Amino acid sequence: MDFKLLSACFGALFISCHASFGQITDNPKVDEQSAPYVKIKRVELTDNNTIIYLQFIEKRTPQPEFRQPRSLPLPDFRQGQIPEQGNQIWLDPETRLYKPGEIDKKFKLIKAENIPTATKKKVAEGDTVDFVAYFERLTPGIEEFDFYEGRSSGGYQSWNFYGIHIKNPLKKQVQKSGAPTAKGTSPATKPAGKPLAKAPVKPAPQPQKEKTATVSVIQGMVFNAKTKQPVAAQLSYVENGDTLQFKSSSGKYRIGLDAGEKYNFRVTARGYYGSSFTVTPGDSSGRASLEKDLYLTPLIVGETILLPNIYFETSKYTLLPESFPELNQLVEVMRDNPDIKIRVEGHTDNVGDFDKNLELSRQRAEAVKNYLTEKGIDTARIEAKGYGGTRPLAKGSEEERKKNRRVEIVITEM
Template sequence: MNFKLLSASFGAILLSIHTSFGQVTENPKVDESSAPYVKIKRVELTDDNTIIHLQFVDKTPKQPQFRSQPGLPPLPDSRVPRGLPQINESQIWLDPETRLYKPGEIDKKFRFIRAQNIPTTSKMNVSSGDTVDFVAYFERLTPGIEEFDFYEGRSQGGLQSWNFYGIHIKNPLKKETGKPSKPVAKATVPTKKPAAKAPEKPAPAPKKEVEMAVLKGTVYNAKTKEPVAAQISYLEDGDTLQVRSSSGKYRVGVNVNGQYKFRVQARGYYGSSFSLAPADSSSQSFDQDIYLTPLIVGETILLPNIYFETSQYTLLSESFEELNRLVDVMLDNPTIKIRVEGHTDNVGDFDKNLELSRQRAESVKNHLIEKGVNSNRIEAKGYGGTRPITKGSEEERKKNRRVEFVITEL
């Protein structure tokens, strides 16, 4: 046998082995992930398993003390969160409750079987700058599922879970062989009555899994309708969690019994927020697109959820969350100057409404100054009822009572 023939035969053998054991996807496309320091390097599908090859890279710099998540106090020495450094060391592990899901179909899940080179019941120390390659084995994905989610769980207690959303792989449907099925022999009827079996002991109740819902959507520029790279933050069990999207698309797994408030931020845009209570809906899949207003000179931006005492200009505490978002924008963009504008409806005395709107704008300005924004960057004006945005029903006219800001300099 010459060399060319030998090579061809060897290639045919390799191809037959590859076909028998399924598909391999190198460096699969992943729409979003919760931790940028963990990557999926390869997904291999065998007859029995979905094998996921991952890589952890500790890129955290050496720190003299613990570093907690934003908004949380420094962590005690006894708790080292995954991915956060203790001077020059991190701890990692893989939760055995990790599951694979088909996006939007939570009932289609594939359980974790075992892992290699990473513990599941303890923690492994990793020095700063180290790389750890590890493998996770799951039940075999059903042929035809070519996009799935890797869901380790909800981050809590300052610990970061590793979740991947929208993993794209090669997993085509199996072709029918067309072979006729063998005839099934008829069961013979027993001539004797079988002896009664002893009553079986009831099987132990399976461990109840936390039900998960999926929230997904895209962040857009409200002017151009083009996708925007953004960060989605939310609170869960007291922890602040973040999902970063370079494409604008995002997907988040949430507890179906939880209540959430999401905050969306993007550089060069005014942020937005929205709430979600999955238990209020029979669905386990939610779509929420977000449109952010760009920070450009002359742009008028509504400040929602600003509340005052009735017929007064004293701010209520329910307003502080929205106002603090504006504070963050002003501090992150130190060259921006704005004009805060107060508006009322046209019911009542014209002059009193004009003065009330001015006082309310001044109240907003004073709050920004108290939070560290320089006073020469803020102007305040009141327009009373002279600039209505609607003339509809009484309910519609309530929209005229509002606070806005205009970017005057950037």
């Protein structure tokens, strides 16, 4: 055989084999993930599929000097009902890939290898499981995507990855040559006659509308309220009766939510006073992605911190139950920082009798102090003081004056 011809054949074979392997990204960068014990080893794009190679590592439980029988479940999620039998893993068949912020553009799971999707697989301490998930092919040009298994429930932790960066460039458009088409012979003209009746045309079937995805995404950054620098933080929220946590070492977070639910979030970080907020994705005017940056106040001497969710009966100092979550958060801060001492400050607006307002603000500060001491905080660590309407934050309308009716704490010692 001609050597040049043989070389050309081998070259064509090499090119075809290389093309069949598609675009490969080893150990892709992942911005955030819900479970640290699962990682993405590789993403491969072929003509028809997005193939994701993953690895699950079941951590070992430290052995105490005298091993006690375990009567409680292991702290890991996805655990079995009987701890001695080990944990269980599987991949939800509804797992899909999304382009961040465009949840209607999804790519479905086709199949999985070495991990079940209809049943569960037991794993023992220290086990490593390598498995592969095949999805529909990502559209060329999508070089960042989310791997979303679902919302955690029933004590099981879903495996969600946010911001997976891969190589997936747009395909180059091949320009068609503008060569003129060959002239054909003009058809012979038929003699005029009675026009033929047109056959009835059936209307084209309308494509079935795909159900709108009910998943929404909330994302943003957690910052130091003073320096505006990112803060490593933890976000906790309840979904379907389960308390879920999302930890971020960089301050960046991205969490998938049910668009039809209401969520109460709590944000905490070591050395900071936490924050709470409520979000209902369905009220976001149809947006698939909600942006919310969060700012935490550092715990430093002299810092004044507003307790935003403290409520009393009108013109009284009786705490309402809606105040308890905020006060319980303050209790935890005091327990986690045993050297902190605080001053609870009560404030009212300047409408009404000055002396009565002053007394009411003092009584409300005392009510907060009493709640803390009833929860076990040493009374010597808490001072209570009322300022009435002498330190207003706002003037003007009734809506503005509401800001003056508040409870604050000041860190006096650490």
